[in-house]
Amino acid sequence: MVPKDLLYTSEHEWVKVENSVATVGITNHAQNALGDIVFVDLPDVDKEFAKGDEAIALESAKAAASIYAPVTGKITEVNNDLDDDPALVNNDCYAGGWMFKISINDEADLAGLMDAGTYEDFLKSQD
Amino acid sequence: MEQPQRTFLYDQHVALGARMVDFAGWLLPVQYEGILAEHKHCRAEAVIFDTCHMGQFLITGPDAAAKLAGALTQDTVKLPVGRGKYGFILNDAGGVIDDTIIMRLADDEFLLVVNATTAAGDLKALQARLGGETQITVQASWGKLDIQGPRSFDVLQGLVETDLSQMRYFGCCRTRAGGVDCILSRTGYTGELGYEIFMPGQKLAELTRTILANPLVKPAGLGSRDSLRLEMGYPLYGHELSDEINPVEAGLGFFFDIERNFHGADALRKFTAAVTPTAQVANLCHHRQLVALLSDQRRRFNTGDAILCDGQVVGEVTSGVFSPSLERVVGMGYVQPGKSAAGQELAVQTARAELPVVVSETPMYPDGTCRMKLHEM
Numbered sequence: 001m002v003p004k005d006l007l008y009t010s011e012h013e014w015v016k017v018e019n020s021v022a023t024v025g026i027t028n029h030a031q032n033a034l035g036d037i038v039f040v041d042l043p044d045v046d047k048e049f050a051k052g053d054e055a056i057a058l059e060s061a062k063a064a065a066s067i068y069a070p071v072t073g074k075i076t077e078v079n080n081d082l083d084d085d086p087a088l089v090n091n092d093c094y095a096g097g098w099m100f101k102i103s104i105n106d107e108a109d110l111a112g113l114m115d116a117g118t119y120e121d122f123l124k125s126q127d
Numbered sequence: 128m129e130q131p132q133r134t135f136l137y138d139q140h141v142a143l144g145a146r147m148v149d150f151a152g153w154l155l156p157v158q159y160e161g162i163l164a165e166h167k168h169c170r171a172e173a174v175i176f177d178t179c180h181m182g183q184f185l186i187t188g189p190d191a192a193a194k195l196a197g198a199l200t201q202d203t204v205k206l207p208v209g210r211g212k213y214g215f216i217l218n219d220a221g222g223v224i225d226d227t228i229i230m231r232l233a234d235d236e237f238l239l240v241v242n243a244t245t246a247a248g249d250l251k252a253l254q255a256r257l258g259g260e261t262q263i264t265v266q267a268s269w270g271k272l273d274i275q276g277p278r279s280f281d282v283l284q285g286l287v288e289t290d291l292s293q294m295r296y297f298g299c300c301r302t303r304a305g306g307v308d309c310i311l312s313r314t315g316y317t318g319e320l321g322y323e324i325f326m327p328g329q330k331l332a333e334l335t336r337t338i339l340a341n342p343l344v345k346p347a348g349l350g351s352r353d354s355l356r357l358e359m360g361y362p363l364y365g366h367e368l369s370d371e372i373n374p375v376e377a378g379l380g381f382f383f384d385i386e387r388n389f390h391g392a393d394a395l396r397k398f399t400a401a402v403t404p405t406a407q408v409a410n411l412c413h414h415r416q417l418v419a420l421l422s423d424q425r426r427r428f429n430t431g432d433a434i435l436c437d438g439q440v441v442g443e444v445t446s447g448v449f450s451p452s453l454e455r456v457v458g459m460g461y462v463q464p465g466k467s468a469a470g471q472e473l474a475v476q477t478a479r480a481e482l483p484v485v486v487s488e489t490p491m492y493p494d495g496t497c498r499m500k501l502h503e504m
Contacts, residue, residue: 036163038449
């Protein structure tokens with residue numbers, strides 16, 4: 001089961017939209033596939049990204065992965081708790097393991113994201 | 128591509144939910160619960176590794192000791208019964224065909240343990256060097272299980288018919304485990320107290336179930352095997368060692384007597400004579416030294432990344448991994464002479480950053496229990 005109130009990308013990121021700001025993390029499926037997260041290379045606050053840009057380089061004990069900006073905008077906040085405890089991404093991926101917040105320049109960027117039901121179907125199609 | 132082979136323990140790995148990968152032509156577990164948890168459990172308690180993919184050559188005959196002493200860097204003539212020794216099969220140029228452990232089980236009986244990827248080439252080289260009187264039997268129907276960790280003695284003592292407290296580091300013997308004839312050695316690849324059990328594959332699968340029923344023990348995969356060996360600074364064939372690298376460059380010359388006559392020794396003597404301090408200057412491009420690299424960050428560097436000194440490329444990373452014990456990235460690599468002393472400050476150029484590293488003494492993890500004296504406990 002994935003949280004109903006979030007949106008999802010095909011790269012297994014979740015996006016929570018509040019007041020024209022998107023909070024971004026990775027899904028349980030993604031953290032499970034990556035294994036123990038050991039390093040999260042957080043972006044600088046105020047850095048601007050275009051939709052689809054790599055915003056974060058993530059490293060697990062066995063792999064590296066990229067997290068992409070789901071919308072075009074500017075970083076408003078990053079989760080500095082991950083510097084000392086990157087395992088939050090494994091243990092609490094939908095809450096304490098959030099990674100960054102980005103302002104949403106154009107709400108139209110959200111159109112391509114999946115709702116929870118669509119994402120669950122997408123996961124099944126990947127099996 | 129050929130289908131990867133399944134070890135004797137394959138069904139157990141799958142039943143335990145392991146993530147399997149093709150490693151050296153074998154389906155082996157990368158992890159079960161998680162690499163960090165398995166790594167820490169090995170340092171604190173005990174874990175088991177499926178090492179059935181590794182090659183086991185039983186070498187017998189009245190001349191076996193003398194023949195092997197010429198074929199390997201290990202001096203098998205001087206090796207006492209009940210002892211094992213680490214060393215190399217070298218090619219004519221002194222390059223490493225494989226790194227191995229030879230164990231003397233009896234006056235005329237040895238077990239050579241070799242890497243999976245190199246086993247076929249090892250066999251070919253040995254057949255050419257040992258001659259007809261000395262028999263080489265590939266124990267393909269036997270498997271191997273490594274139990275590693277400070278509690279491995281407690282786990283194993285009740286299962287084996289030998290007094291483990293009398294077995295020193297690199298000791299070996301024929302005994303019984305779980306009532307089954309086996310070969311047992313006090314060896315491993317983690318830096319912790321540990322044992323390797325060699326026995327027929329189906330029986331090894333049964334023994335593995337028994338050992339896993341002990342709550343002290345967790346199964347561990349290739350992921351933690353790699354981070355454990357790198358914290359110790361142990362080389363891995365294909366990364367730190369190859370047929371184009373000789374053991375002197377790899378800093379492993381202390382494992383053998385270079386003045387002794389064995390296959391490849393001539394080339395090694397020429398090599399060391401050529402890299403006296405004066406000649407080093409002229410030979411700079413051809414000489415390299417393996418070093419351990421310690422980062423102060425969690426950000427990883429990878430095999431193939433360039434090693435820099437004052438902005439100039441002076442070497443290349445051969446392995447890099449997040450160290451669960453030290454909570455930062457550690458690795459190994461080859462650097463030019465003059466840059467290999469402990470404390471030397473260098474940098475690694477990754478795809479996205481230049482990471483400061485320092486050359487470290489090994490082991491980088493200093494608290495391993497592999498040499499623990501059990502008879503004084």
